[in-house]
Amino acid sequence: MTLQGLQPNAYVAAKMVAMYASHGDIDSALFVFNRIDGERSSLLYNSILRGCAKNGYTEKTLEMYYDMNSIGLRPDNFTFPFVLKCCAELLRVGIGKCVHGQSLRVGLECDLYVGTSLIDMYVKCGEILEASKLFDEMPVRDVSSWNALIAGYMKNGVVGVAEDLFRRMSTRNIVSWTAMISGYTQNGLGDRAFDLFEEMQREGSEVKPNWVTIMSLLPACAHAAALEQGRRIHSYASWIGLDSNSYVQTALVSMYAKCGSLVDARSCFDRLCVKDKGLVAWNTMITAYASHGLGMEAVWTFEDMIRFRVQPDFISFTGLLSGCSHSGLVDIGLKYFNCMNSVYFVEPRVEHYACVVDLLGRAGRLVEAKELIDRMPMQPGPSIWGALLAACRTYRNLEIGEIAAKQLFVLEPENSGNYVLLSNMYAEVGRWEEVDSLRVILKDQGMKKSPGCSWTEINGKAHLFHGGDTYHPQAKEIYMLLEDLPKKIKAVGYVPDTSFVLHDVSEEEKEHNLTTHSEKLAIAFGLLNTYPGTVLRVTKNLRICIDCHTATKYISRIYDREIIVRDVNRFHHFKDGSCSCGDYW
DNA sequence: TGTTAACATT
Numbered sequence: 001m002t003l004q005g006l007q008p009n010a011y012v013a014a015k016m017v018a019m020y021a022s023h024g025d026i027d028s029a030l031f032v033f034n035r036i037d038g039e040r041s042s043l044l045y046n047s048i049l050r051g052c053a054k055n056g057y058t059e060k061t062l063e064m065y066y067d068m069n070s071i072g073l074r075p076d077n078f079t080f081p082f083v084l085k086c087c088a089e090l091l092r093v094g095i096g097k098c099v100h101g102q103s104l105r106v107g108l109e110c111d112l113y114v115g116t117s118l119i120d121m122y123v124k125c126g127e128i129l130e131a132s133k134l135f136d137e138m139p140v141r142d143v144s145s146w147n148a149l150i151a152g153y154m155k156n157g158v159v160g161v162a163e164d165l166f167r168r169m170s171t172r173n174i175v176s177w178t179a180m181i182s183g184y185t186q187n188g189l190g191d192r193a194f195d196l197f198e199e200m201q202r203e204g205s206e207v208k209p210n211w212v213t214i215m216s217l218l219p220a221c222a223h224a225a226a227l228e229q230g231r232r233i234h235s236y237a238s239w240i241g242l243d244s245n246s247y248v249q250t251a252l253v254s255m256y257a258k259c260g261s262l263v264d265a266r267s268c269f270d271r272l273c274v275k276d277k278g279l280v281a282w283n284t285m286i287t288a289y290a291s292h293g294l295g296m297e298a299v300w301t302f303e304d305m306i307r308f309r310v311q312p313d314f315i316s317f318t319g320l321l322s323g324c325s326h327s328g329l330v331d332i333g334l335k336y337f338n339c340m341n342s343v344y345f346v347e348p349r350v351e352h353y354a355c356v357v358d359l360l361g362r363a364g365r366l367v368e369a370k371e372l373i374d375r376m377p378m379q380p381g382p383s384i385w386g387a388l389l390a391a392c393r394t395y396r397n398l399e400i401g402e403i404a405a406k407q408l409f410v411l412e413p414e415n416s417g418n419y420v421l422l423s424n425m426y427a428e429v430g431r432w433e434e435v436d437s438l439r440v441i442l443k444d445q446g447m448k449k450s451p452g453c454s455w456t457e458i459n460g461k462a463h464l465f466h467g468g469d470t471y472h473p474q475a476k477e478i479y480m481l482l483e484d485l486p487k488k489i490k491a492v493g494y495v496p497d498t499s500f501v502l503h504d505v506s507e508e509e510k511e512h513n514l515t516t517h518s519e520k521l522a523i524a525f526g527l528l529n530t531y532p533g534t535v536l537r538v539t540k541n542l543r544i545c546i547d548c549h550t551a552t553k554y555i556s557r558i559y560d561r562e563i564i565v566r567d568v569n570r571f572h573h574f575k576d577g578s579c580s581c582g583d584y585w
Numbered sequence: 586t587g588t589t590a591a592c593a594t595t
Contacts, residue, residue, distance in 0.1 A: 018586080043586060050587065081588045116589040147590040154591095178591040215592050251593045284594045318595045351595070 014044045021051025026060075040071070046078045053082040061086040062095065075102065077111045084117040093125035110138070116145045123152030147175045154183025174207050182216035190220030194229065209236075211245050218251045222258035225539040225566055228460040230255050231264075246276035250284055257288030260537045260564040260571060274308065282310055286319035292571040293581045295327025302336075306344075314349055321355035325362060326570055328582065333359045350376075354383040361391025366400050382411045386418070393421050401425055416442060454518040454540040456526050465521035468513075474525060481524045482515050489554035497547040519548045519565060527559060539566045553577050 013036045020029035029051050033044070045068045052061040065083045068075060075083070080103050087096035100109075100118055108114045115138045122131035135141070135149050146169045153162035166172070166180050177200045184193035197217060200207060214237045221230035234252055242248045249272050256265035269277075269285045282305040289298035302320045305312060317340050324333030337356050340346045353376050360369035369388055373380050385407040392401030405422040408415065419438050426434040455464040465472065472478065486496065496514055514520075519540050526536040544552075544567040556563050557577035565572045573580035 014586090022587095046587060078586085078588050085589085111588095113588045120590070142589085144590040149590095151591065173590090175591045180591090182591060210591095212592050218593075247593060254594060280594050282594090287595065290595095315595050322595080 014041070014047065017044060017051075018047040021047050024051070024055050026051050026055050026057050030060075040073070042068075042073055042076055042079065045073060046076070046082070049079060049082040053085050058086040058089050062090075062092075065099075069102075074106055076106075077108050077114055080108060080111075080114045081117040084114075084121040088121040088124035091125055093122070093127060096121045096125060110140070112138075112140050112142055112145070115140075116142070116148055119145060119148045119152065123148060123155060126156065128152050128156045128158070143169070143171055143173050143176065147173075147179050150176065151179040151183065154179065154186065157187055159183065159187055159189065172207065174210060174213065177207060178210075178213045178216055181213060185216055185220040185223075188223070190224050190226075193217060193220045209240065211237075211242050211248050214242060214248050215251050218255040222255045224457075224462060225259050225455070225537065226457050226460075226462060227256075227259040227261055227537060228457060230259050232460075243271070246272060246278070246281070249276070250278075250281045253281065253284045253288065257284070257291065258566070260566055262288060262292055262294070277308065277310070279310055279313060279316070282308075283313070283315045283319060286316060286323065290319045290323030290326060291569075292573070293323075293326045295323040295325075295329045295332075298323030299329070299332060312344055312346060314346055314352070317344075317346055317348075318351050318355065321352055321359065325355050325359040326581065328362060330359055330363045330365070350378055350381055351383065353378075353380070354387050357384055358387040358391070361387055362394070364391075364395050366391060366395060366397050370400055370403070380407070382408060382415075385411065389418065389421055393425055396425070396428065398425055398429065413445075452518050452540065452542045454522040454538050456522045456536065456538045458526065458529050463522070463525055465518045465525070467518045467521075468516040469518075469521070472521075472525065474528065477528055478521055478524045479516075481528060482520060485520075485524075485551070485555070486515060488558055489551060492554055492558060494551060494554045497550060514545075514547045514551075517545060517548050519544060520551065523552065523555060523563060526563075527555075527561070532560070534561070536561055536563045537566075538563065541568060543567045543569055544572060549579065549583070553579055 013032055016032045017029045020026070020032065029048055033048050036044070045064060049061055049064055052058075052064065061082060065075070065079070068079070080099065083099050084096060087093070087099060103109050103114050103118070109118075115134060119131045119134050122128070122134065131149060131152050135145060138145060146165060150162045150165050153159070153165065162180065162183055166176065169176065177196065181193045181196055184190065184196065194217070197209070197213070200209070214233060217233050218230065221227075221233060237243075237248055237252075249268050252268040253265045256262070256268060265285070265288050269281065272281055282301065286298050286301045286305070289295070289301060298320055302312070302316060305316065317336070320336055321333050324330070324336070333356065337348065337352060340348055340352070353372065357369045357372060360366070360372065366388070369391065373384055373388065376384070385404045389401055389404035389408060392398070392404060401422065405418055408418040412418070419442050423435050423438040426432075426438070451466055453464060453466045455462050457463075463472065470479070486494070519538055522538045523536060526538065530536065544565055549572065552563055552565065552572075552574050554577060555561070556574035563574040565574070570581070
């Protein structure tokens with residue numbers, strides 16, 4: 001239907017605006033709205049506000065709200081929730097407070113919907129105290145009001161108060177449970193999220209988990225690298241009929257990739273039908289390959305995405321370029337970087353420069369990397385200098401390394417890792433005075449290396465290890481295995497690399513330090529507790545150290561095991577004495 | 586003649 005020349009009467013116009021707005025066709029709704037002659041009712045404004053607010057036209061919503069006020073129309077109980085939602089989305093608490101004032105003037109502050117929307121607005125703008133005060137003063141509350149406040153406390157990290165509210169509420173619906181579960185996940189309390197999920201199912205009431213509930217649990221699986229747990233959630237999701245939910249399937253791709261199973265990630269990706277394979281799904285798959293060091297697969301996936309006519313964004317390029325850098329695909333990475341703007345219309349951001357610095361740095365092209373930094377159109381941040389410093393450490397280039405380190409000391413003085421790196425570099429060339437002065441800085445500022453820890457999941461239960469700890473019930477067996485290990489792997493060519501140990505101790509002691517690194521403890525535990533041939537999956541909170549990397553290659557050979565280690569940056573697949581990263585990470 | 590709460594990709 002063409003709208004040209006149409007001069008609708010008020011009633012027809014209102015119908016049309018409502019129809020277009022409810023279908024998300026805001027441009028047509030606005031077109032009709034703007035052509036209306038004569039008076040516009042609150043109803044009409046409410047329809048258009050609803051459409052704008054629901055479809056992401058947040059600024060427009062506020063604009064229409066001003067319009068409405070300027071022509072003397074009174075906003076009503078339907079108006080405020082739409083407007084407040086937009087204030088929350090834009091984090092414009094100042095405007096939100098004006099709207100709040102307006103609602104007081106028209107005597108609607110006691111309205112249930114307005115009150116709940118106000119709570120939500122304050123919560124999302126970080127003013128939890130204001131939200132809590134409103135909640136206490138509300139004459140009528142419903143389950144949504146409680147839910148808004150609970151989510152608010154969770155978002156602000158006040159888990160205890162959220163729990164208290166949750167236990168005190170008389171009726172809980174699925175949103176209440178999901179708010180708690182996702183709150184736990186967001187606050188790094190994955191275990192409690194799973195416990196609550198189970199409790200919810202035990203209650204066996206009419207509360208049924210939905211796709212949002214599943215989406216709140218999957219990041220907890222991914223974070224803990226809990227593959228078994230993730231599979232359980234996946235089959236549960238299938239059971240409740242979510243196989244065709246593209247959001248859930250995409251989140252599953254990400255979860256499987258982060259839990260180390262690319263095969264499962266890919267099969268979830270392949271199950272998505274063409275129309276559901278949106279930007280997010282493609283980005284997730286590209287990033288998955290990149291983090292596993294499969295640079296060529298990342299490139300192919302990117303090319304598939306282009307063939308399917310999906311427009312890439314800056315995340316696609318972050319994935320693509322980091323994939324190239326993790327695999328040493330220097331020329332391919334540079335090719336994409338150089339044409340991302342001209343061919344794909346994506347402006348390079350600082351994270352893309354960081355990838356390319358990393359790309360050049362890992363290939364030992366340090367001078368080029370430094371030149372690129374000098375030519376950057378934006379301020380180089382810690383990610384840029386950090387990539388350069390790490391490359392200088394690998395290629396033992398003290399001259400450029402000092403430049404990078406000095407920048408980092410200014411940009412992130414609290415990050416002890418930078419001092420340690422530079423100190424290691426000085427130590428290597430015997431410049432002990434500099435080593436000492438850096439050590440003094442570290443001590444004076446009370447900085448500690450964040451303690452390394454690794455964990456592995458056996459039969460659905462996670463086992464956590466810190467370097468050198470003996471708390472695990474099987475510690476004795478683990479240490480017995482590790483005691484023998486150096487001999488065994490030295491026989492097939494292993495040479496301990498102690499150059500990353502900062503402490504001023506004897507070589508023998510350094511070697512012992514190495515044998516009790518957390519990742520080795522976790523691997524030993526895995527070897528002891530799984531059948532021969534089982535794939536071991538270990539997650540580490542820091543980067544895997546070079547000696548553990550070397551040792552794990554030998555372990556994979558002599559024990560004939562595939563070992564997948566997720567470190568803070570990427571995945572390493574060890575098999576038959578070599579690693580998927582090609583020693584390039 | 587319609588309104589509120591929980592949500593994934595770097």
